[in-house]
Amino acid sequence: MTLSQSLIVHYGSTMNCNDIDTRIGARIRAERESRGWSLTDLANRASVSRAMVHKVERGDSSPTANLLGKLSGAFGLSMSTLLARAEMAGGNLLRRNDQPIWTDPETGYIRRQVSPKSEMPLDLVEVTLPAGEEVPMPASAYAFIQQLIWVLDGSLVFDEGDVRHELQAGDCLHLGPPADCVFKNTGQVPCTYAVAVLRSG
Template sequence: MNSPLPDPSIAIAGRIRIEREARGWSLGELAEKSGVSKAMISKVERGEASPTATILGRLSGAFGLQLSVLLALAERTGERLSKAQAQSVWIDPETGYERRVISPQNGAMLELIQVTLPAGVRVAYPASAFVFQHQQIWVLDGSLTFEEGGLTHVLDAGDCLQLGAPCDCAFHNTRDVPCVYAVALIRR
């Protein structure tokens, strides 16, 4: 029997508070910089609400961090091996979007993420979530419609897209089956 995968929600909540306090920002200042309500940030920091992918993208952008760096800081263990049963999995409570950190959590420059996007789900991120990273998307199973600013890319299994300059983006699964894709990130 497999043991449950670690839930990173508590570590994420603590890291958001650490990042906010390290900058000397009040909840109101972070709300203003991120576009996330003060009440929601407070609930996330207290562990009363699990942040959605969009909220995490906005908060990481306000901190000037890649989303992957914010999550890696929350989950850092220093290991070089990442065993499948110990990989951190975060599930967006709003959409069911599942984000699995494949890479060892040691702060390395390259990070691999596996995402399972449920059927019909669309997740959008502001340009600020992409400013600090180069990113490639490799579709492993299913089909992904990726909106990159004014461009739309339809990616099928095996297709790989290197993202261009930071802009507002959205990951959309228009099919009736889940889409699984890998994201390779490297800091700019």
């Protein structure tokens, strides 16, 4: 079974990847149409192909973390906000078994939305990056946010533009100005880290 065929836990139940792909695709289309953009407009703003945007909106293709970063940046949203709008219900309490989980089909990167949906400009996310994998993210994904990375288990190499940070369990990094970044797990075991995202608006 491939990663894109695996099951994702969603709101305490199992949900096929095609279902979450459809929800994400519908959210991306809604964000695009609310701005009056064509498929070509979004593709140009995100620096991706029009065909790829079309496939993602239709739920025909599982978006990678890198692609979602580019699309959310084009919308002026954090990736956390974009996914939360696609995934989450309301309520002040979000129990662990109900926290939405999304898996990157390319790397197996697992993203858990920890914080409940609210009007607070803060998102809290838990990420598990498998051993030997890396996830690049464009500078546009960080243009509208401030972010902290707190390593909970394992080790993480984080390339922030031309600067490399080697983080161990317990280390916490405040990201600087927007830059192309790469999250890397060069170790032999999965790395789990928390991301606190403060939105500017």
